[in-house]
Amino acid sequence: xxxxxxxxxxxxxxxxxxxxxxxxxxxxxxxxxxxxxxxxxxxxxxxxxxxxxxxxxxxxxxxxxxxxxxxxxxxxxxxxxxxxxxxxxxxxxxxxxxxxxxxxxxxxxxxxxxxxxxxxxxxxxxxxxxxxxxxxxxxxxxxxxxxxxxxxxxxxxxxxxxxxxxxxxxxxxxxxxxxxxxxxxxxxxxxxxxxxxxxxxxxxxxxxxxxxxxxxxxxxxxxxxxxxxxxxxxxxxxxxxxxxxxxxxxxxxxxxxxxxxx
Numbered sequence: 001x002x003x004x005x006x007x008x009x010x011x012x013x014x015x016x017x018x019x020x021x022x023x024x025x026x027x028x029x030x031x032x033x034x035x036x037x038x039x040x041x042x043x044x045x046x047x048x049x050x051x052x053x054x055x056x057x058x059x060x061x062x063x064x065x066x067x068x069x070x071x072x073x074x075x076x077x078x079x080x081x082x083x084x085x086x087x088x089x090x091x092x093x094x095x096x097x098x099x100x101x102x103x104x105x106x107x108x109x110x111x112x113x114x115x116x117x118x119x120x121x122x123x124x125x126x127x128x129x130x131x132x133x134x135x136x137x138x139x140x141x142x143x144x145x146x147x148x149x150x151x152x153x154x155x156x157x158x159x160x161x162x163x164x165x166x167x168x169x170x171x172x173x174x175x176x177x178x179x180x181x182x183x184x185x186x187x188x189x190x191x192x193x194x195x196x197x198x199x200x201x202x203x204x205x206x207x208x209x210x211x212x213x214x215x216x217x218x219x220x221x222x223x224x225x226x227x228x229x230x231x232x233x234x235x236x237x238x239x240x241x242x243x244x245x246x247x248x249x250x251x252x253x254x255x256x257x258x259x260x261x262x
Contacts, residue, residue: 044164046215047101047118049126060117062215063243065193066132067236068150069222071179077114078151079139080104081168093140093168101125102135102213107241111168114238115161132219133209140168145207146175148223173223189230191218193242198220203230216242 002243013125047060068075080090080103090103101120105113125134136142142149152169175185188208189201193216201220204211208221220236222228 006152026168035148045127045212047120047126047130047213049120049123059120060118060215062213064116064118064213064215064217064219065114065238065242066221067114067238068148068153069220069224070153070173071184071224072228072233075150075153075234077104077112077238078104078111078139078141081151092138094137100138102130102138104139109140113241114236115241116213118215128212131209132211132213132215133207135213136209143186143188143208143221145186148173148221162198177223179223179225180228182227184223185226187222187224187228187230189222189225190217190219191220191246193218193239195244199235199239201230201236216244 016119019097046119047062049059067077083089084091084092084097084099090100092098092100092242099121099135101118101122102125103117103119104115105117107113116132118125118130123129125138132143139151141151148172149172152171153224171183173179173186176183178184186208188211188212189203191199191201192214193199199218200217218236218239220230220233222230222233226231
């Protein structure tokens with residue numbers, strides 16, 4: 001082999017040799033094979049894992065404000081209902097020993113921040129797999145185009161931390177249930193928080209559980225009559241708890257407005 005061809009082969013080997021690497025130093029990786037395939041399925045969009053698929057090395061920590069409005073009333077957000085043996089690790093409803101990378105936190109006064117914290121640790125909760133439906137399932141709740149199952153919003157158990165899914169009370173609102181004297185239905189709207197601007201919530205259609213979660217996203221889920229004008233309910237209260245927003249006084253409360261008609 002002449003010198004020129006030998007040089008080209010050496011360059012090719014040095015370039016392609018990286019394909020078989022699983023990382024360097026103490027940086028955690030997913031390795032190869034099925035694990036790598038799972039990471040690819042999560043996609044290159046965030047929130048990203050701390051692995052080889054993330055060229056910047058660090059895992060993303062994203063935030064989305066969300067709120068639930070029942071018949072014109074913004075209800076208090078959920079306290080995370082299940083924790084691991086250490087009492088601090090938020091875990092999944094159906095897998096109580098597995099960390100939930102999509103979860104809420106608590107404010108200093110003990111109430112929910114109603115912010116979806118995206119801190120993925122596995123491919124099934126990262127990238128394109130970070131959806132509203134996945135977050136809801138981790139908490140033991142559910143949302144679809146026709147029904148909404150959430151944490152208990154009224155009574156002495158609302159909201160409270162429960163040690164197991166069997167003890168977590170929930171409530172379900174289905175299309176056709178009476179809401180302010182009319183048939184209610186699930187509706188939803190999405191916007192993006194930007195500094196110094198009022199968030200514009202745009203009503204969406206279809207299954208809200210498929211919504212891809214994004215950083216600085218604002219999500220509103222309503223169970224209201226089809227005739228209600230969503231804009232009149234005002235902003236999602238938990239916008240104030242987004243980390244990049246200037247703090248405001250007072251915790252998130254249950255606010256009420258009359259049901260406007262279109």
